[in-house]
Amino acid sequence: MVQYSQTHFDASFAALSDATRRGILEQLGRADASVSDLAERFHMSLTGMKKHVSVLEQVGLVTTEKIGRVRTCRLGASRLEQEAEWIEQYRQLWDARFDKLDKVVEELKLKEKRDER
Secondary structure, eight states, X not given: XXXXXXXXXXXXXXXXXXXXXXXXXXXXXXXXXXXXXXXHHTTOOHHHHHHHHHHXXXXXXXXXXXXXTEEEEEXXXXXXXXXXXXXXXXXXXXXXXXXXXXXXXXXXXXHHXXXXX
């Protein structure tokens, strides 16, 4: 298995664990937005939104740029490639286990049919 930075993964998954932060990423996937616009859209205080944006910014999922008095947010450079690769390894592991289970169930069904005759 590939070795990953546990601290980076912890921070990435922690950032993604919050529904509001996932919503922010979805919104920024459609268009850049100011922190104020995001706060209004998610019905929260400006301070609360700044905290959410800060968490996303720390893991590279969001970047911000201050122009005048407006701080604009956009998707960051992090594409979660390592995290997706890690998840994919476990998906493959579980798929293999379920395939084996399917074979066992199928064999039991065949045996049951033979025993009925």
